[in-house]
Amino acid sequence: MTIREALREGLREALAGDPRVLLIGEDVGRYGGSYAVSKGLLEEFGPDRIRDAPLSELAFTGAGIGAALGGLRPIIEIMTVNFSLLALDQLVNTAAALRHMSGGQFSVPLVVRMTTGAGRQLGAQHSHCFDGWYAHVPGLKVLVPATVTDARYMLGAALADPDPVVVLEHAQLYNQSGALTGRPEPAEMWRATVRRPGRDISLIAWGGMLPRTLAAADSLAETGIDAEVIDLRSLRPLDDERLLASVRRARRALVVDEAWRTAGFAAEISARLMEGALYELDAPVARVCGAEVPMPYAAHLENAALPQTADIFRVARELVRGAPA
Amino acid sequence: MTIREALREGLREALAGDPRVLLIGEDVGRYGGSYAVSKGLLEEFGPDRIRDAPLSELAFTGAGIGAALGGLRPIIEIMTVNFSLLALDQLVNTAAALRHMSGGQFSVPLVVRMTTGAGRQLGAQHSHCFDGWYAHVPGLKVLVPATVTDARYMLGAALADPDPVVVLEHAQLYNQSGALTGRPEPAEMWRATVRRPGRDISLIAWGGMLPRTLAAADSLAETGIDAEVIDLRSLRPLDDERLLASVRRARRALVVDEAWRTAGFAAEISARLMEGALYELDAPVARVCGAEVPMPYAAHLENAALPQTADIFRVARELVRGAPA
């Protein structure tokens, strides 16, 4: 099963199981979903519940908030995270703030799905990674599926939550296939997990960076370095406990983040390890991040701007073995 | 001279010295500026150059970009940083990206001024701090004046720059007064500076947090702790050199950031110190940040949500003396 199919199954289950659930977004219906995630759902659930919206990101996101207040369980699809900047005001100033600023009177059970990430030669306006921005906002929660099983069940976890949840789906993962393992405990969806145990270094990743981090761990194994790979899964709340436990064991850590380095989410991980594990660290926590540049179209430049398996491998090996003389 | 007056003098000088300079924003003219920064300029420079805009943050910010491309030197005033979310798409996807994605053909000499920060009981939608978000974006530069002299001359530095510069003015600073010292070297405006030298700990702040950080340093002095206070001034580019030099001397550091803790700009400082000074640190770099909560209106809650002098003092003392038993 591909991650795309797993996400679609998650949507189908949600729609079939709860008449309050609806999907709103640009081209989710007639077109079949710009990344084909919602393909076929229009036929199954009709145009009211698979609701094509005009090009009005701000309004239909805000309408999702209102619909959630009105008793529905809307899933908003923002075609890509880049366009979500147009809707950010509603997410930050209304969705995230409403409950607290009303003194706890309202819940906003809204799920906002967005395709994120680079790697498809889409250029400077279609390749952003704003994971850290969404993770910055109290009142929001942020889930990032990176495996078929998580893709299949995270939507359910997000919908079960009474508060607004942003789900970031990486464009490069949609075609990945894998085995669907059993339905995880709901609470597990919100916790970091060890994708590969290891003793020498903790490699911390999430979403689109997970596959190449696992690949780097395999390469490291060939040179005798036993790397642990942590998949954060939830960026907000962040699972400090498992994160710190892993790094305290391995005494070295590397964070892989597709986003621009300065003030990206990797900085938060590094800061938390500074605060929670400084005395157990045998080396500085390293960040392997995207280059600080609007994403270029040309493949060789885009590749150079993104964290690659080889980069992760190289930096991890230096952390464990020391820099080459 | 107050910081407000200093900012106004900076504007006046820019407008008088270059006919291409104009100020665009909501109520910058007839109303006199919502924080009275531009008061009187309409009379002096006329409605074409002190240009009141409709409530259309996205369009007039984007128009600023176009005007800059067309040979003007626009200064866009976004009334408060909260509303800048509505304009963020233009800033990130056009202003910041245009030069690189066109292969270097265009410069966007745009200055965007925004009032930022909490502390005036304005509640959840008017009290944000997005310093770290703007500092995340390659293609933008971010200046944060915190003293009368910087307020007076930073606009000049921003306008002299050929690229888009965001200037974050903290609402709580406008009424602060101080002496205007001589015109600094232009390059200095982009560099961190030591506001108070000290040997025991480096306190790192910028913008609205500077006065209370200095106050905390004074209190620390009374307990025999000699704190250095660094004012970053520019968040992007960030002056690693002076930052690291200070922390390497003091071997302890504390970052003060008004923003929500998770993935705020303080995390970036901590991460850079992790990377550049780990072996010289005698204690983990600490962050004193805003509470992770939409800003409440009630004064006692707002105070509790913001870093206070006493918090900075307490955490700094613990870092130097060890936590109380």
Place this chain on the structure above:
Amino acid sequence: MTLHGLYPVPLPRDECTDLLRQMLRIRRFEEACAQWYGLQKIRGFLHLYIGEEAVATGVIRALADEDAIVATYREHGHALVRGIPANSVMAEMFGKVTGCSRGRGGSMHLFDATRRFYGGNAIVGGGLPLAAGLALADRMQHRARVTACFFGEGAVAEGAFHESMNLAALWKLPVLFCCENNDYAMGTSLERSQSQTDLCARAASYGMPAEAVDGMDVVAVALAARAAVAAVRAGTGPRFLELRTYRFRAHSMFDPELYRDKSEVALWRERGPLHTFSDRLKAQASLTEEDFLAIDAAVTAEIRDAVEFAERSPLEPVEDLLRDVHTPSAVP
């Protein structure tokens, strides 16, 4: 624009008294606010509705309990007319835990879930998408409810206005858009902010029935609102009311009012919604001076009590600062 003001008031006497009393409640409430702001018991931004009372009063009295309201930062009047007790609104202004948002919202963020009062939104235009969504929920769940959405004429320039108007019209959502045209957005007059100053023409361009109403005449507002609410409730899609009004006070307590002449304000004050309405009622003998004084005395007492209540109410414990960032739930 229909001028009902010239005719005998076509409403039963008790309804007229109610409208008058509601407007007076707003007026006295806000006069107290201004006073207590001066005493620094109320802080932050304070936007007074004085002069515009007929708008909220006329529209909201035309709504049913099950209907919803979305308002702006200038919403004390809307909250009061909706039935949020003056005590709890005033306590909110004072930042007390007995306030309708536990003191966290203040003047700009009044909320009341039980009365379907969805704020109190301080982002200009920010309420319109929300209203569309509330109405979508009603429509999809086959509830004949109306969502009344208030916003100023300044908001009409925002992208959020355009997107929401289109969405509501396209999806035939039961929203009553109520544009409070007081001719100024802070210091910017309509003609300096809109190329199209005929706001009904703007609304009509979305294929939405639109009507301009004398917003200084509470009866005109009430009648127009009733008709519009009925049409929206009947499922004919959204409607737009432009309520032509004026704010007598400054935009907020920080506004030096450089942008308009005192004489302009004076002219509009002559058309003040309170005295013109009570004069009319008196002229047609539906109200005596004694009636008026009695109502005013009761209202004044209510507001005085509210201030007292606010003053002696406790603050939210500071330990509760992080409470309700999220809804209590098992996971995560």
Place this chain on the structure above:
Amino acid sequence: MTLHGLYPVPLPRDECTDLLRQMLRIRRFEEACAQWYGLQKIRGFLHLYIGEEAVATGVIRALADEDAIVATYREHGHALVRGIPANSVMAEMFGKVTGCSRGRGGSMHLFDATRRFYGGNAIVGGGLPLAAGLALADRMQHRARVTACFFGEGAVAEGAFHESMNLAALWKLPVLFCCENNDYAMGTSLERSQSQTDLCARAASYGMPAEAVDGMDVVAVALAARAAVAAVRAGTGPRFLELRTYRFRAHSMFDPELYRDKSEVALWRERGPLHTFSDRLKAQASLTEEDFLAIDAAVTAEIRDAVEFAERSPLEPVEDLLRDVHTPSAVP
């Protein structure tokens, strides 16, 4: 909508030939793009303009060199007609350093500063504010220049459209808004995205003169554009042209076209701008079949050369990745 197509073409012969040649250049260029996309030499998103050639051709040939153009992600045609050499546009598609954006922009981000071609914007509606600003600079610097801003009918739903239209009309900015109404935004037809499907009525609601033009007829477009450009240049404020057209191909190379019938496409293809125009020219004897073949041969050669040029051009050195994030400057 004026139908010029029925009358003899009211333009000199060499102008007609030029229009035909420009349309043919776009067509052949994009046919090559589709082919090389299949061969994976061109990647990313590719949006073809095939079927819509008359729009860019008619409008852009009405502009002067000093005028500016702001376009969308479907802008190969605009770039070519503007005079960016096919070599450098094709090299851009191939991601080569000889491309008009050094290979960094690709299909969606074509730029040329010397020709005042300001992109290539992939945020729907994102170009409109930019166009307003370029025009503001002209107006304030007393230059009689026009900024032509292209966008699809889908963009009309965006807040950016509304805000920019209002700003341009309010400030009388010399912008020519060119709405390429091909009836679909990806898979969403105009009637499913706009409550007001008469786009000229929408534009007129900003007080902006607006005209609908048969966008399949290059002569109609050219004539309407000339008149509009002249009016804008004369300082009468912005204008709006709705250019009714159709895209013959899928939205992008990923689009399965589930949302429209083949028969609808076939019907529009009959009105294809290239063959109808060449037929008319032939019918009135301004063009022979040999002329046509000669033009086509020249154009085909030009495009073949462009592909060759693109293929053999070098990539930007990877060390230059960080170059031009900022303008080289002394400080900071």
